[in-house]
Amino acid sequence: MKIQTKENFSKKHIYLIGYMGSGKTTVGRILSEKTDLPCIDMDEIISSRLSMSIGDIFDKLGETAFREAESSLLEEIAASTAPLIVSCGGGVPLMHENRLVLKSSGTTYLLEADPEEILRRIEGDESRPLLENKKSISYVSEMLESRHNAYAEASDMTISTNGKTPEEIADEILAVLK
Ligand code: S3P
Numbered sequence: 780m781k782i783q784t785k786e787n788f789s790k791k792h793i794y795l796i797g798y799m800g801s802g803k804t805t806v807g808r809i810l811s812e813k814t815d816l817p818c819i820d821m822d823e824i825i826s827s828r829l830s831m832s833i834g835d836i837f838d839k840l841g842e843t844a845f846r847e848a849e850s851s852l853l854e855e856i857a858a859s860t861a862p863l864i865v866s867c868g869g870g871v872p873l874m875h876e877n878r879l880v881l882k883s884s885g886t887t888y889l890l891e892a893d894p895e896e897i898l899r900r901i902e903g904d905e906s907r908p909l910l911e912n913k914k915s916i917s918y919v920s921e922m923l924e925s926r927h928n929a930y931a932e933a934s935d936m937t938i939s940t941n942g943k944t945p946e947e948i949a950d951e952i953l954a955v956l957k
Contacts, residue, residue, distance in 0.1 A: 796888070800904075801940060881933050
């Protein structure tokens, strides 16, 4: 996908952030249908550009290379002239630089879910290298705790997604947008 660029960032995009399994991709697609804004998924773009699954990128190129690709894609997205709905990878808000880019180029919605709900949603999904053989309440809780401040700092609004359908979550965001 080619993203048009312009020199100055403006606050226009809708960024969805949150932990793995919080529903960013699904909610992004629904929001896109309801708003007619294009939706992009950062993991999908990185994976397609490198012609590798996210797991293979972590295995073969390493997490640092993935994080660099992620930050540079985020800058590219931020500079896009057209407003976009962006499903961010769960690690995007962890870097200070990325948080600044999010803040300066869009409104950021944090989708939150309890560890129990996250584990239910990602059951049987082996696409996330950071959770390979680590799908336990204690591991996910610790990781959520360690990411809490970065997620809170990056977000303009927090949406609890526990027990809600992706449609309901998208409607909550739409209600704020209107
Ligand atoms: C990651 C989240 C994943 C993907 C990678 C790392 C993270 O994206 O970018 O596996 O650090 O939280 P999703 O949040 O879309 O699963």
